[in-house]
Amino acid sequence: MADNKGILVVGEIAEGKLAPITAEALGAGRRLADELKEELSCILIGDKVGDAAKAAVAAGADKVYTTEDAALKDYENDAYMQVAEKAAKDLAPRIILLGQTSMGRDLAPRLAFRLGVSAVMDCLELAIDGATKQLLCTRPVYGGNAKATFSSEALPQIATVRQKAMSPLAPDAGRQGQIAAFPVAIDAGKVRAKVLETVKEEVAGVKLEDAGAVVAGGRGMGGPEPFTKELAELAKILKGAVGASRPPCDNKWVPDTIQIGLTGKIIAPELYIAVALSGSSQHMSGCSGSKCIVAINKDPEANIFKEARVGVVGDWKVILPAFTQRIKELTQ
Amino acid sequence: MNMIVCCKQVLDPEAAPATFKLDAANNRMVQPPEVKPVINPYDEQAVEAALRIKDTDKAAHKVTVITLGNNLIRDVVKKPLSMGADELILLEDAAFEGGDGFAVASALAAAIKKVGQFDLIFCGRQESEWDDGQVGSGIAEILGVPSVTVAKKVEVAGGQVKVERVTADGFQKLEASMPCLITVSNELGEARYATLKGIMAASKKQPIVWKPADIGLDKVGAAARKTKVVKLFQPVKEGKCEIISDDDLKVAAGKLADKLREYKVI
Ligand SMILES: Cc1cc2nc3c(=O)[nH]c(=O)nc-3n(C[C@@H](O)[C@H](O)[C@H](O)COP(=O)(O)OP(=O)(O)OC[C@H]3O[C@@H](n4cnc5c(N)ncnc54)[C@H](O)[C@@H]3O)c2cc1C
């Protein structure tokens, strides 16, 4: 595949709009494409692509391909693979980027193996090696305790990008780009796993991903009540959201969807208040991009104090009420 | 039914971050000898998923575990046997070292082919060292079977496998034909403890050991990889946390709030 050229972003549509992660991948892709002096394209797959195609142009794509089919309503790898494989072969890009999302973490490896290459997952940084034009992918390893930079000679190079790790371009509605249909006849007979039902478990209130302030509790909260009382009260005053480390989710104190970390949500709020969680590297992978991390923990040796900007050592049961009271006074 | 579970021996991911040290010469991290390796936690849950199916009819279902590595510690890799798995196959050889996800998936797929009979293959959603999460999908692709990743519930009914797949804002219910590969996430619930009886049985059981030639591969490990590690490094943390203290913890709590105002984050 010596003639592979350009960068292809396999995009996602969320609630009818271009997903933020796709704008981020396009932002990263634009920088790489400019450096390579090659084209940046984007493929959008779904039952209806709609205005997301225009948004992808505004976010940096030179070309947007759209594949629409009722069979592509929900993500399922056998169906989406038919599109991704055809795009990889017909468009022959040098680099394929996806988001590290429910779809990307499932589709990228399968596509890579089908094409006889290996993907690099969950990248924090992407760069081009000037001499070889190879993509250099830097990603966390050992649960975030180290980072590694990977490269490969085989083309296409496939990578997924971590949410909120790359900056999107400011959307420019005046940007010129082509939008073209990329029709694929989906062979339903090849779809071996069928989606029977999609269940949403959204929590009420401010969305964790969008919140400017997040109050997160860990195993040391001791049970479900403090999440709906003390932590929720503080989050409400800060107009933010409640999050959790993994043990409260595993223990069913809180819904799985509010887990923050390597295998949960990746967030980067202005303010992150970590209560009774130790700050494991896997947890910090999901919140280390926060502008200000505050730690409340009874163990002065807890790793969270290596990550936080400011904190208090002690029992949250004593600290939190007084802290919340003072925050209330200050913000009213 | 024949079920296969792929389990990797890893450094203990729950150990304090400070125990992880860079071995730059070998492009990997190491832990001091007092920190014992473990079975990748998600892989224990993959074993659990298989055992829950086996529980429905112990005589009808067989669970075979495959572990790839070198100098594997017997007490560690035998844990799935003590939980109730039937058979353990080790792909153990120096040649298996230095492989990437591609090399590992190729070797595991070759071993599964050699086992021959399989209805379900289970992997963890990712292993805790390189956290890549592609070996499962890779095995499925090589074997030409469907895959459902990040599962929290797996049941078999009417010749089909029913899976609940975790998504960012909930889950999907899927139904797939078998054979099928499933990667398991922690939402499945805790893996069972080894019973005393299980530990006794496991200690008597000898794992089957296969070399690269046994699975018909001449290129494995470093020789079979598609990616290379250009650099492995440990980012330096500034770690300058300002600890607010006071004889009265409540006063310290108030001062903490004042600090946030000073930082202009509230
Ligand atoms: C270029 C490169 C060089 C490397 N060199 C070394 C090295 O020298 N030494 C070293 O120890 N590691 C090395 N690694 C790590 C590598 O061998 C990983 O173990 C391999 O890539 C699989 O990890 P993963 O994160 O891709 O697995 P994932 O895709 O995250 O694993 C998913 C699941 O696959 C199964 N699985 C994965 N690996 C195994 C296994 N070994 N046995 C049984 N089941 C398994 C498990 O069910 C696991 O939960 C290297 C990696 C790369 C990319």
Ligand SMILES: Cc1cc2nc3c(=O)[nH]c(=O)nc-3n(C[C@H](O)[C@H](O)[C@H](O)COP(=O)(O)OP(=O)(O)OC[C@H]3O[C@@H](n4cnc5c(N)ncnc54)[C@H](O)[C@@H]3O)c2cc1C
């Ligand atoms: C591959 C992999 C992926 C993972 N992904 C994630 C992930 O996405 N997100 C995640 O969070 N974890 C993840 N984990 C788990 C992670 O390794 C840790 O086990 C987990 O983050 C620990 O949660 P914790 O800090 O709440 O619990 P602990 O580590 O048990 O910490 C509890 C803390 O509470 C403090 N405490 C207790 N009581 C009080 C009190 N009364 N007042 C004040 N402080 C108190 C203690 O001092 C302690 O520091 C993953 C693990 C693996 C192996």
